[in-house]
Amino acid sequence: MSIELGHFALILATAIAAVSAVLGFIFWKAGDRVAGFLQQGAVLQFLLVGAGFATLIQAFVASDFSLKLAAEHSHSDQPLLYKITSVWGNHEGSMVLWVMILVLMGAAVAAFGRSLPKDLLALVLATQSLLTTAFASFTLFTSNPFTRLTDPPFEGLDLNPVLQDIGLAIHPPLLYTGYVGFSICFSFAIAALISGRIDTAWARWVRPWTLFSWVFLTLGIAMGSYWAYYELGWGGWWFWDPVENASFMPWLAGTALLHSALVMEKRNALKIWTVFLSIITFSLSLLGTFLVRSGILTSVHTFASDPTRGLVILALLAVVIGGAFALFAFRAQSLRAGGLFAPVSREGALILNNLLLATATVAVLVGTLYPLLLDALTGRTISVGAPFFDLTFGAIMAPLLVILPFGPYLAWKRADFVSVVQRLAWVAGLALFATILFFALRGGAVSLAPFGLLLGFWVALGALAELQDRAKFFRTDLRTSFRRLFGLPRTAWATALAHFGLGVSVIGIVSASAWQAELVTTMQPGQSAEIAGYVVTFDKLEELAGPNYRSQAGSFSIAAPDGKTRIALPERRIYVASGTPTTEAAIETYGFSQLYMQLGEAEEGNGGQVVRLWYKPFVTLIWLGAVLMSGAGLISLTYRRLRVGAPRPAHKSVPAE
Amino acid sequence: MFWIFAIAITAIACAALYYAARGRRVNATPAAQMTSDDDATTAHFQLQLREIDGDIAAGRLSEAEAVAVRAELARELMARSETTAPATGKAPAWALPGGILATAMLAFATYAFLGNPALPALPLAERTPPPPAIDLDDAMARIESQLEKTPDDARGWTVIAPVYMQQGRFADAEKAYRRLIALTGPSAELETNLGEALMMAQGGDASGEPLRLFESAAARDPQHVRSRYYIAGESTRAGNFELAVTQWTDLLKLGKGDEAWVSNAQAGLAAAQAGLGGAAALxxxxxxxxxxxxxxxxxxxxxxxxxxxxxxxxxxxxxxxxxxxxxxxxxxxxxxxxxxxxxxxxxxxxxxxxxxxxxxx
Structure with missing residues (x-):
């Protein structure tokens, strides 16, 4: 019965959302009572969807195969964790997770939003309820997770073995929180457009939501990338796969939004652009959902392709995005533009940042959609792969990275570019030195690598230099400097840390791409192979049995250049229920670098094994940088004091600081 | 029972919505309820002014900068009071109760369309699995997958080995018997079974390992009939009739005369004797x-x-x-x-x- 109650709870939540949306949009001016209704409605939606989600989890944990979803995607032998993650390891369940996070966000606005103007609150919650209605109805009517079987089987079909990993517990919830979090920014933008009011209080609300979503999206993408890296077994961490791009586009737009929301909160400028970016960012999140869920693309993310679902999502997408942009076109001129500023100023730098990020987003968008459109319209299949993206995206990101360290140095409203260049000159010198040093140590052919490294060091060191500059190190005594350093607002630390993290990621990307060593070989027990100074010896092949799989594990000992030995166990697994084979790579981390081993096919008869080995120098910096960026976002999020960006006074006689 | 719960949940949700719409939100602080839009805005600007003072005190902002910031805030506040129209409008009295009613109706109508209220939950632990013999393949698959996980389960191998034999999967049967011998140690029965599997795999030819296994079994247990039966049969098949006659005769001495194998052994003896040219004693x-x-x-x-x-x-x-x-x-x-x-x-x-x-x- 609990499954049916969960089903009913989800339906009731949808009904509340639908009524909330209608009442909210018609009577948003009516003040307290409507706002109270919507707030209570938002909390109820969350409680009810949560209850529905809990019954699904309960049914999966109890292996209740009268639930069609559990019969198709679970197995009684799965460990408890995978029974739980199986709930969203499929199309229907992942949509429930999507809706679940959507209503969680709505409930958070309802709970924290009591001090918001009532009309704004009513409009935000009405928009949020409209989204909930749309996506919950889509879930219920085209992909109902609560479909039952009257004659249930005694065993389930098992979760796709590739997904039987801790990654499924981490990556989708993080990514969805990021995706769906931007719905709040979207709802605030719609509310601003309808009410025609947009002020600093609005920005004060949008910025934390942007930060929050951005932090989770960053972590979600980074964890997804690392999961793909260790699970799919081809040793790559980013493939410019359309599904990856689908998550990357909202990230780029969200990063732009983050920066423009900053300008808006502190300086009350860039309002219309911020509204526009809020709509764009969530639209790209929806586009991502469409690309992944419609079955247009085939990847590990596509669970089942069903043309009806694709069409319905496309229609939803058209209504939500089209409606939002139509609203924007009609109402944008009614919004009052904000404060003025000179071209060379913090605001100006952030606009440049926004333009470059937006261009990069468009480049990725074109590269992702063009093949799909061409295929749909002419039937011609072309493949836009890594070379296109490396070139266009790289060409756009390079200038962004070049100007990045200047930004935090510039004063608000008007700034002195020459003095900033002078203050950053030594950073450029240091970055060049670090690059030459790094390059000399690693060696290698002439390539773009030194340029990439230079950019990475430039960004990372520039971020640190900003802290140094604000603390006045070397310009005053050490004690004063340290006092100033720790007296800096947390946002300054967050900015520096985030930019430093970006630099770290760039260094990791360049290094792992330029100096990666790869070796594919056949090894018999007792044989050794050498890669990048590491001697890998194949000791033996072991048969292991897991809870729902059996595996052949190659036991390899790795002798590192420093003389220490480690044992690595790459595996080939067969999942018993589905008979699906998977490979489990063995990854050994040495400092920031990794040795990646994959066990390929067995050779007929002679006990030989195909072994793939990669040495990836500084590869972990890629994800470490992403974690630093997310951490910086969290730090900034904890800082809720109102900061007013002080403009540089117009009188030239006053010193810049 | 389901409908009672469903109606209860709906009633609670509707009551909560109704009281919220009446302005009696649970946990609502009086201050939050009183805050009007203008108050909120003013409070926001006052907060900003206090932050600026704080920044000056902490030395983060120079006096000149502070003047510029305050000037901007003042302009902002003035601009705002010019443009902001107070939110007016009133929802008709029926709107919110009507909405609540619509919610309940919508929920029940949709559930009636999509749900299966009569279908109970069926957690695996509460279900009786079907008797294993109903579908042999299914049972085999289950035992096999169980044995993948617990390859030391002698009982499982004991059950599955004869089924392999019956299905003609002699290689699998051989593997199962070898596993059993490894697990429980050799016995006359097991050696004979393994020998049988190998013999069948060779198309009935017991020469080689099967024969050695039968002989080992017979040596292990002098009263063991089946191994001796196969040994005698192999001698007959190989044309070694003199030996066969002795072996059949010895074998027949082990029986009381009414066992199932006796007639076969007699037939074997007859065949061996016929091979020797002697008279059949059938x-x-x-x-x-x-x-x-x-x-x-x-x-x-x-x-x-x-x-x-x-x-x-x-x-x-x-x-x-x-x-x-x-x-x-x-x-x-x-x-x-x-x-x-x-x-x-x-x-x-x-x-x-x-x-x-x-x-x-």
Whole structure:
């Protein structure tokens, strides 16, 4: 019965959302009572969807195969964790997770939003309820997770073995929180457009939501990338796969939004652009959902392709995005533009940042959609792969990275570019030195690598230099400097840390791409192979049995250049229920670098094994940088004091600081 | 029961919405309820002014900068008070109660369309699994997957090995018996079973490892009939009739005379003697036929032990009555659906191509 109650709870939540949306949009001016209704409605939606989600989890944990979803995607032998993650390891369940996070966000606005103007609150919650209605109805009517079987089987079909990993517990919830979090920014933008009011209080609300979503999206993408890296077994961490791009586009737009929301909160400028970016960012999140869920693309993310679902999502997408942009076109001129500023100023730098990020987003968008459109319209299949993206995206990101360290140095409203260049000159010198040093140590052919490294060091060191500059190190005594350093607002630390993290990621990307060593070989027990100074010896092949799989594990000992030995166990697994084979790579981390081993096919008869080995120098910096960026976002999020960006006074006689 | 819960949930949700709409939100602080939009805005600007003062005190902002910031805030506040129109409008009295009613109706209508209120939850732990013999393939698959995880489970191998034999999967049977011998140590029975599997894999030829296994089994247990039977049979097959006659004769001494294998052994002895050129010492063929028919009539009417069924099938085969043997075999499988108890019968049937096409029910 609990499954049916969960089903009913989800339906009731949808009904509340639908009524909330209608009442909210018609009577948003009516003040307290409507706002109270919507707030209570938002909390109820969350409680009810949560209850529905809990019954699904309960049914999966109890292996209740009268639930069609559990019969198709679970197995009684799965460990408890995978029974739980199986709930969203499929199309229907992942949509429930999507809706679940959507209503969680709505409930958070309802709970924290009591001090918001009532009309704004009513409009935000009405928009949020409209989204909930749309996506919950889509879930219920085209992909109902609560479909039952009257004659249930005694065993389930098992979760796709590739997904039987801790990654499924981490990556989708993080990514969805990021995706769906931007719905709040979207709802605030719609509310601003309808009410025609947009002020600093609005920005004060949008910025934390942007930060929050951005932090989770960053972590979600980074964890997804690392999961793909260790699970799919081809040793790559980013493939410019359309599904990856689908998550990357909202990230780029969200990063732009983050920066423009900053300008808006502190300086009350860039309002219309911020509204526009809020709509764009969530639209790209929806586009991502469409690309992944419609079955247009085939990847590990596509669970089942069903043309009806694709069409319905496309229609939803058209209504939500089209409606939002139509609203924007009609109402944008009614919004009052904000404060003025000179071209060379913090605001100006952030606009440049926004333009470059937006261009990069468009480049990725074109590269992702063009093949799909061409295929749909002419039937011609072309493949836009890594070379296109490396070139266009790289060409756009390079200038962004070049100007990045200047930004935090510039004063608000008007700034002195020459003095900033002078203050950053030594950073450029240091970055060049670090690059030459790094390059000399690693060696290698002439390539773009030194340029990439230079950019990475430039960004990372520039971020640190900003802290140094604000603390006045070397310009005053050490004690004063340290006092100033720790007296800096947390946002300054967050900015520096985030930019430093970006630099770290760039260094990791360049290094792992330029100096990666790869070796594919056949090894018999007792044989050794050498890669990048590491001697890998194949000791033996072991048969292991897991809870729902059996595996052949190659036991390899790795002798590192420093003389220490480690044992690595790459595996080939067969999942018993589905008979699906998977490979489990063995990854050994040495400092920031990794040795990646994959066990390929067995050779007929002679006990030989195909072994793939990669040495990836500084590869972990890629994800470490992403974690630093997310951490910086969290730090900034904890800082809720109102900061007013002080403009540089117009009188030239006053010193810049 | 479901509907009671569903109505209760809906009632609670609707009540919560109704009270919220009446302005009696639970946990609502009076201050939050009183805050009007203008107050909120003013409070926001005052907060900003306090932050600027704080920044000056902490030395983060120079006096000149502070003046510029304050000037901007003042301009902002003035601009705002010019443009902001107070939110006006009133929802009609029926709107919110109507919305609540619509919510409940929408929920029940949708659920009536999509739900299965009568269907109970069926957690696996509360369900009785089907008897394993219903679908042999399914049962085999389950035992096999269980053995993947617990390859040391001797009981599992004991159950599955004869089924492999019956299905003609001699290589799998061989693997299973070898595993069993490794797990429980060799015994005359197991060695004979393994030998049987190997012999069948060789198309009935027991030379080589099978024969060695049978001899080992016979040495292990001097009273062991089946191994001696195969040894004698192999001697006969190989044309070693003198030895065969001795072995058959020795074997027949182990029996009391009414065992199922005795008639076969007698036939073997006769064949060996015929090979030697001696006279056949067979009982009268017609008398045997009568005995077999009598046994069949009794078993079909009153049932009997699995040993009796096995003897019946074996006798039919010796007499060349293959069609009868097949129907006897099917009947026996119906009487004894558990493959574990009819090992010998299954092996016999498999040896003679009697693998049943339809699964026993």
């Amino acid at each position: 009982p009268d063929d017609a008398a045997i036929r009568d005995m077999v028919e009598g046994l069949a009539t009794r078993l079909y009417a009153d049932g009997g032990t699995i040993e009796e069924w096995t003897r019946l099938v074996r006798s039919r085969l010796v007499l060349g009555q293959t069609a009868d043997a097949k129907s006897d075999y099917d009947k026996a499988r119906q009487a004894y659906p558990d493959a574990a108890v009819r090992q010998e019968l299954d092996v016999l049937a498999a040896d003679n191509g009697l693998v049943s096409t339809k699964e026993s029910q």
